[in-house]
Structure formats: C-alpha cells, structure tokens
Amino acid sequence: MKIDERLLPVRKRTRQIQVGNVAIGGDAPVSVQSMTTTKTADVEATLAQIYELAGAGADIVRCTCNEEQAAEGLAKIVPRSPVPIIADVHFHYEMAMAAIEAGVNGLRLNPGNLRKPEEIKLVAREAKDHAIPIRIGVNAGSLHPDLLKRYGKPTPEALVESARMELEMLHEVGFEDVKISVKASNVMLMINAYRLASETFDNPLHLGVTEAGPLPAGMIKTTAGIATLLAEGIGDTIRYSLTADPVEEAKAGRILLESMGLRKRKSVDLIACPSCGRAEVDVIAIAKAAEAELAKRSIPLQVAVMGCVVNGPGEARGADLGIAAGRHRGHLFIRGKIVRVVPEDEMVEALVDEAEKLMAEGVEARLAAADADAERLAEQDSRAARSY
Numbered sequence: 001m002k003i004d005e006r007l008l009p010v011r012k013r014t015r016q017i018q019v020g021n022v023a024i025g026g027d028a029p030v031s032v033q034s035m036t037t038t039k040t041a042d043v044e045a046t047l048a049q050i051y052e053l054a055g056a057g058a059d060i061v062r063c064t065c066n067e068e069q070a071a072e073g074l075a076k077i078v079p080r081s082p083v084p085i086i087a088d089v090h091f092h093y094e095m096a097m098a099a100i101e102a103g104v105n106g107l108r109l110n111p112g113n114l115r116k117p118e119e120i121k122l123v124a125r126e127a128k129d130h131a132i133p134i135r136i137g138v139n140a141g142s143l144h145p146d147l148l149k150r151y152g153k154p155t156p157e158a159l160v161e162s163a164r165m166e167l168e169m170l171h172e173v174g175f176e177d178v179k180i181s182v183k184a185s186n187v188m189l190m191i192n193a194y195r196l197a198s199e200t201f202d203n204p205l206h207l208g209v210t211e212a213g214p215l216p217a218g219m220i221k222t223t224a225g226i227a228t229l230l231a232e233g234i235g236d237t238i239r240y241s242l243t244a245d246p247v248e249e250a251k252a253g254r255i256l257l258e259s260m261g262l263r264k265r266k267s268v269d270l271i272a273c274p275s276c277g278r279a280e281v282d283v284i285a286i287a288k289a290a291e292a293e294l295a296k297r298s299i300p301l302q303v304a305v306m307g308c309v310v311n312g313p314g315e316a317r318g319a320d321l322g323i324a325a326g327r328h329r330g331h332l333f334i335r336g337k338i339v340r341v342v343p344e345d346e347m348v349e350a351l352v353d354e355a356e357k358l359m360a361e362g363v364e365a366r367l368a369a370a371d372a373d374a375e376r377l378a379e380q381d382s383r384a385a386r387s388y
C-alpha cells in the first residue's frame with residue numbers, strides 16, 4: 001500500500017553535496033550509512049563486510065583510517081567497493097591526507113579530536129583539490145575542551161558552536177562541500193542539537209544517536225532520535241550506531257526510511273497483530289516465518305497476518321496480500337479481495353507463493369487467475385451436486 005503523499009514530512013531544503021555517486025541534501029532521498037568493524041588494513045574482510053552492508057541497505061559505508069596500513073587498505077578497498085567509502089579520521093591530519101590520496105569519496109573529521117586550525121585547513125585544501133566532501137562530525141563525548149569550559153557540559157549550543165567554528169575554518173579556505181553531525185548519546189540532547197543545527201546551517205545534516213548501545217535499547221533510542229527529526233523534515237542521511245553487527249544498523253536505517261515513506265520499499269512490510277486470547281491461529285509463529293521467507297526473497301510488498309475477525313479483515317484487506325484468520329484457517333486476500341481459504345499449516349507457504357506470483361505477474365493477473373479458479377471450483381461443485 002502506498003503512503004499518502006500528504007502525510008509525508010516536508011523536508012528542509014539543504015545544499016546538496018555528492019559522496020561518490022550518492023547525493024546528500026537538496027531533493028536527494030535520505031541515505032543510509034553504516035561503518036565497518038573490521039581492521040581497514042584487512043582488505044578482504046573489510047570488503048566482505050562492505051558488501052554485506054550494501055546488501056542490507058547501506059548507501060554509503062565508513063571505514064576508520066587510524067594508521068598507515070588502514071590508508072593502504074583503503075586504496076585497495078575503494079575501487080572494489082559497491083558503495084562510496086568515507087574515511088573516519090580523528091587525531092592525525094596525516095591520516096586524512098593519506099585517505100584522500102587513497103581515493104576515498106569523503107572524510108569525517110571530529111573537531112574535538114583534530115584541533116589545529118592549520119592542519120584542518122591543509123586537509124580542506126587537499127579535499128577541495130580532490131573534489132571530495134567533509135563531514136564535520138561533532139560528538140558530545142569528545143567536545144573540544146575550550147567549549148566544555150565555556151558551556152560547562154555538552155549542550156545543544158555547545159555542539160552547534162563546535163560545528164560552526166569548524167565550518168568557519170573550512171570556509172576560510174573556500175571549502176563548501178560540508179555536511180554536519182551533532183551527535184550525542186542522550187536522545188533529547190541529540191534532538192535539540194540537531195534542531196538548532198538545522199536553524200543555523202543550510203548544510204546537509206547526518207543524523208545519529210552516538211554510542212546508542214546494544215539491542216534492543218540502542219535501536220529504540222536511535223529510532224526515537226532520528227525518527228523525531230525526520231518527521232520534522234530535518235536530516236539528509238542517517239546512521240544507527242549500535243553495539244551489534246553493523247548489518248543490523250544498515251537494516252534498521254533502511255526499514256526506518258521505508259516505514260516513514262522516505263525511501264522506496266525494497267523489503268517486505270509485514271503488518272501483524274500482536275495476538276491475544278482471541279487469536280485462532282499461532283499469529284506470532286506465522287508472522288515471523290512469513291517475514292523471514294519474504295525478506296529472503298526481497299519481496300517489497302505489504303503483507304498482513306491477522307489473528308481473528310476483530311481487526312483482521314480490515315488490515316488484511318488494506319495490504320497487498322493478507323491473511324485474516326478464523327479457527328485454524330484464514331481468508332487469503334489480494335489487494336482487498338478474498339481469493340481463497342487457507343489452512344493454518346499452509347499459511348506461510350501460501351503467502352510466499354502468492355507474493356512471488358504477484359511480483360512476477362502483477363495484481364490484475366493474479367486477481368483474474370483467482371476469479372478463474374473460483375469459477376472452476378464452483379463449476380466442479382455444481383457438477384458434483386448434479387451427479388448425486
């Protein structure tokens with residue numbers, strides 16, 4: 001089911017920058033980022049993870065560039081990567097220079113860790129010569145000591161001031177291709193810092209709740225922060241920073257954007273009731289199995305699994321494909337039309353089979369086939385009745 005365009009957030013128009021072949025800001029779709037956890041010097045392991053992340057929905061991947069061997073690794077990784085690569089640089093400007101030389105598509109600089117203006121400007125000049133953008137990546141946990149002294153603690157104003165000071169330095173050398181992040185692990189601090197950043201800058205914003213932690217809390221905190229801002233029209237690219245396999249980050253980012261109608265659906269949207277004492281089938285098991293099977297096949301349909309007649313027919317009717325269960329069986333719907341009755345133990349198979357056919361043949365053809373089946377069955381029944 002398509003999301004009504006009128007319900008979508010009106011995005012704040014920011015300047016557009018280009019990270020490799022991915023546009024960020026302006027009217028570009030909100031992109032998903034993640035970061036590798038391998039040693040960047042280990043080229044094969046890093047590339048394997050980048051491919052996994054791209055497959056899970058990452059549009060851009062960041063790798064740390066913390067030592068000479070990492071920069072050497074990047075030189076081999078970038079040409080073989082399926083997505084643009086950003087080098088994450090903290091303490092040593094030489095690493096930024098080496099990453100640019102290695103051919104990366106963008107840099108992330110942390111103003112709290114790379115502090116000398118002459119070094120920052122040197123990096124900006126080199127990035128400009130190579131036409132690659134820079135993210136000013138402010139982090140509440142590594143705020144510049146001068147700002148900590150001035151503001152007493154990380155505040156929205158302190159985080160935005162850090163970004164403003166760095167931006168000024170980049171502007172001094174004529175560098176404009178900048179995106180900004182003002183991350184914090186505290187959700188409300190993060191939300192308010194980004195609101196202020198959005199009022200202050202016209203640069204694209206990279207959203208994230210930093211160091212969000214393990215699942216499920218990390219996922220919930222990050223979604224609270226990022227989704228709140230996206231719903232206000234703030235944000236051009238996002239990253240979940242989870243203490244988990246980064247594939248979970250890429251998946252979460254993609255699912256969030258698809259759920260909010262900000263990206264075209266690539267994977268299944270499974271609607272299912274939470275189940276309760278009224279349920280007439282094992283909704284949880286059926287929904288879980290159907291979601292896993294449909295996700296494996298990258299089927300971008302909305303599929304409903306509902307446990308009884310209370311909300312079942314309504315939700316099942318509204319989805320592309322749905323089951324509204326009765327006692328150990330259920331009605332199978334295609335775009336609002338009941339096409340047949342399916343026993344409980346065949347529901348997952350029926351949903352997957354029908355979803356594959358819908359993708360291959362289209363809705364009209366499937367509904368016509370269902371009508372033909374129904375007619376054929378009715379004809380068989382009436383012949384059987386006549387023969388008695």
Ligand code: SF4
Pocket residue numbers: 273274275276277278279280306307308309310311312
């Ligand atoms: S649809 Fe039925 S089974 Fe599912 S939660 Fe609602 S009342 Fe319970």
